[in-house]
Amino acid sequence: MINRRTAVALLTTPLLLTGCGGGAAATSRRTTAPKGAATPAPGVTAQAAPQRIPGLGPRTTAAIPGRSRQAVVVTGRGRNSPRSTVVLYERTDLGWQAGPSWPAHNALRGWSDHHMSGDLRSPLGVYTLTDAGGLLPDPGSRLPYTRSGGFSSPGTGFEGEPLQGSFDYVIAINYNRMPGTSPLDWGRPLGASRGGGIWLHVDHGGPTHGCVSVAKAHMKDLLRTLDPGRHPVVVMGYADWLTR
Template identity: 55%
Template sequence: MTVRKSSALAVGAVVCAGVLGTGCAQQAQQSSSPGPVASGSSATRPASARPAPPDSSVRHLPGLGPAMRARVPDVSRQVLVVTGRTQDTGKAVAVLYERHPSQGWRSAAGPWPVHNGLRGWSHDHRVGDLRTPIGVFGLSDAGGRLPDPGTRLPYDHDPEYAIDGTGHLGEPLEGSFDYVVAIDYNRVPGTTPMDGTRPMGEDKGGGVWIHVDHGAPTNACLSLHEDHMRALLRALDPDKRPVVVMGPQQVLAS
């Protein structure tokens, strides 16, 4: 796709401060034949007599209480629920749900292990607090150092997503931005993830992404194993208005 390269490249330094200072790019600043079938088995019965598979659909999104469910837009038919263990831990679990008109919500992918901010979660995220913002946010734009793996989201393929150096536990960061999905927190949807515009102000951070896991907690982003990132990118459909609901278990259940 065509992206605003002038904006993306001009804010490279800002994004580095706004991705790991609030999201994850700040870390870039630290460096840059079958046998017989027994009689009576299910394989010998007519199809109409075989038991139907269990129905995994549910009316409400699992793990979300009334207050958080109310924040999910009515138009959203894809929701990535990311549930943290506690308010102050950097590990979580993600499940992608899709809503079907006649079946309700069904699990479409996951559960996947996730790393979030080193110090956990925050209702009032600020630059450098090492916490991931709690809430419901759109997922509208993607990009990465590697070519588009087949997503339907707008995808900004650019070598500028390269990163090196080490993370909070001394782990290498190389490859972390091979694939990213921008979380629509303090950003302008419809722009490259590199865009440095911060509608709520610089002190509220920005550049909060879902990206490839580097084996440890982030500054504020969410990170998934590379295979799971590819699966997420291929699953997300802008026509289904995808959002992420993210926070610690106790808050999500409220």
């Protein structure tokens, strides 16, 4: 199921201007997600909830697959802003239940509806979430998890902040990648020019090359809550675009 290829996962090299991650590791371990009933998002209570996720317009809402019962909504401050917020929503019989709002970073130059390698923008859109991994042991991920030394992240970010630990936990965003493979897989169905290696990962305190980052504790929450049986997606973009 997993196609391993060799590449270098260093944010400070020109290769990773195609995205926040990518490439295969020398050694890795892939585990399958545990079975069982889905757990509610952190902070969710059983109260009446809207049938449509707040802040999403009809076109964006329509792009969420009907079978999806979990949606990680990333709302950017503006088209050219590297700052955003993340909320995990769960669809129940009562509607969409919201978890807490988490501060996040996206790409240095904001967002693009036609992401290209090296543009330093995060891709707008709705993407499935099927695979996870990290440098650290599996914290209880429901998604298949690959542990590998290939998730090392040396160097510094755009604001001089250390990148160490950024890839302790990651969730692959299925933009220009093959679902069902390790986040380190280098396959690019749209071609290398369209970038790739777009992940949810641990925040390092500054903008990313294209990924979305949240605090380590929140990454653990996502890994333990996102359930392949509930077909999770990420809905990502700046606020005005999401309201379409």
